[in-house]
Amino acid sequence: MDTIFVTEKGFCTLRKDSVFTNLQNGLDQHIYNDNLALLMPLVAKIVWGTISACDTIINGLSRDVQFPPELAPSYCVYVRGFHSEALLRARKVYEVGVHGVQTLQWRIDYERVSGRVHSAQRQNGVNGVQRCWARFLARNQRYNLAWGAGFGPGGNLGYNQCDALILHFNPLVIETFARLHGALAFLETMNDGIPTVEEKEHRYLEQLAAEGGWEYSEYAGERDVLNEKFHTWIPTFAAYSATILLHSIVETQLYAFAEHIGKKRGSKLRVKDMAGQGVKRSAIYLERVLSIDVKTDPEWSRLNDLQSLRNIIVHRGGKRGESSEQQKPVDELVRKYPQALGLRKADGFHEQIWMSMNLCRDFAQNIDGFFERVFKASGLPNRNMQLDS
Numbered sequence: 001m002d003t004i005f006v007t008e009k010g011f012c013t014l015r016k017d018s019v020f021t022n023l024q025n026g027l028d029q030h031i032y033n034d035n036l037a038l039l040m041p042l043v044a045k046i047v048w049g050t051i052s053a054c055d056t057i058i059n060g061l062s063r064d065v066q067f068p069p070e071l072a073p074s075y076c077v078y079v080r081g082f083h084s085e086a087l088l089r090a091r092k093v094y095e096v097g098v099h100g101v102q103t104l105q106w107r108i109d110y111e112r113v114s115g116r117v118h119s120a121q122r123q124n125g126v127n128g129v130q131r132c133w134a135r136f137l138a139r140n141q142r143y144n145l146a147w148g149a150g151f152g153p154g155g156n157l158g159y160n161q162c163d164a165l166i167l168h169f170n171p172l173v174i175e176t177f178a179r180l181h182g183a184l185a186f187l188e189t190m191n192d193g194i195p196t197v198e199e200k201e202h203r204y205l206e207q208l209a210a211e212g213g214w215e216y217s218e219y220a221g222e223r224d225v226l227n228e229k230f231h232t233w234i235p236t237f238a239a240y241s242a243t244i245l246l247h248s249i250v251e252t253q254l255y256a257f258a259e260h261i262g263k264k265r266g267s268k269l270r271v272k273d274m275a276g277q278g279v280k281r282s283a284i285y286l287e288r289v290l291s292i293d294v295k296t297d298p299e300w301s302r303l304n305d306l307q308s309l310r311n312i313i314v315h316r317g318g319k320r321g322e323s324s325e326q327q328k329p330v331d332e333l334v335r336k337y338p339q340a341l342g343l344r345k346a347d348g349f350h351e352q353i354w355m356s357m358n359l360c361r362d363f364a365q366n367i368d369g370f371f372e373r374v375f376k377a378s379g380l381p382n383r384n385m386q387l388d389s
Contacts (some may be wrong), residue, residue: 170381172325173382197230241358261378317352330353340358
């Protein structure tokens with residue numbers, strides 16, 4: 001389901017959409033017009049139909065299978081989550097129908113802006129309406145929104161002004177930037193959390209030393225162990241983890257993008273049909289099959305550096321290596337990022353790469369910009385919204 005409409009009766013979807021046509025039985029009463037159907041009953045049917053089916057299976061098993069006695073008779077477990085309220089609303093719609101619970105329809109604050117919309121329509125016509133909705137959408141940038149050509153007079157769906165706002169949701173775009181946002185949150189959490197935990201550990205060590213009457217040399221030895229732990233190993237492994245995570249986002253999302261565009265253009269070839277592996281194979285597919293050369297993006301060289309670091313970490317534990325063939329790419333990376341990369345003997349024997357968390361943040365921003373440009377060039381909605389006047 002790629003397109004969702006906002007109407008005065010709530011979210012709607014196209015009646016010809018395969019999801020609706022496959023589940024149409026029982027939903028005929030929720031038709032909005034010749035082209036649209038209300039979305040809430042469809043979602044409620046999918047969610048609670050699935051839950052009801054699971055209940056039926058369990059009830060059938062309980063009748064036909066003899067289970068052992070209850071371990072804790074009359075003991076109930078209740079689950080509370082951010083989704084509970086939405087589930088209850090969907091359940092009511094599933095049980096009594098959307099017309100029986102009009103106040104529970106999904107809206108996107110339609111009433112909140114409808115007055116301003118009609119006022120703008122009277123004063124400035126359709127341009128005023130578009131500006132009013134644009135301000136509303138700008139405040140809701142967590143949605144991946146696009147303004148479709150069906151809006152307003154002359155639109156390809158022929159609705160009256162303000163009757164429908166077309167929202168284009170692209171799961172690939174949403175997922176990509178959501179993962180990047182999560183990776184950045186992980187980086188910030190590690191960066192802020194490590195000093196806090198270190199301080200707590202040192203306070204605890206001082207308390208143990210005071211209560212146990214330790215000799216200073218004994219305390220100093222344990223303090224040095226803590227310092228090595230928090231100044232060497234934990235930051236190193238945090239940066240290594242972030243590097244692997246960021247590269248996995250590039251690899252999986254570039255593959256998903258290539259597959260998405262290939263199917264959209266009707267290509268019979270798939271990424272797996274190309275030679276190579278990982279990011280390289282997706283790039284080859286995009287260039288040779290779809291004529292999209294992502295290697296011309298200004299961040300491509302940085303993504304290659306990220307992949308090189310990932311390979312060094314995954315295949316050699318971050319070590320510089322023994323042969324000149326292994327050492328050369330490591331030394332080149334250290335020269336290229338002198339403030340963010342270095343070589344240290346963390347274990348006392350082997351040189352291995354040290355990375356700053358700032359470099360990981362920079363890589364995350366590089367990935368963000370890369371996908372922003374690639375998606376835009378391919379006609380996908382951006383992460384927030386796209387207004388087509």
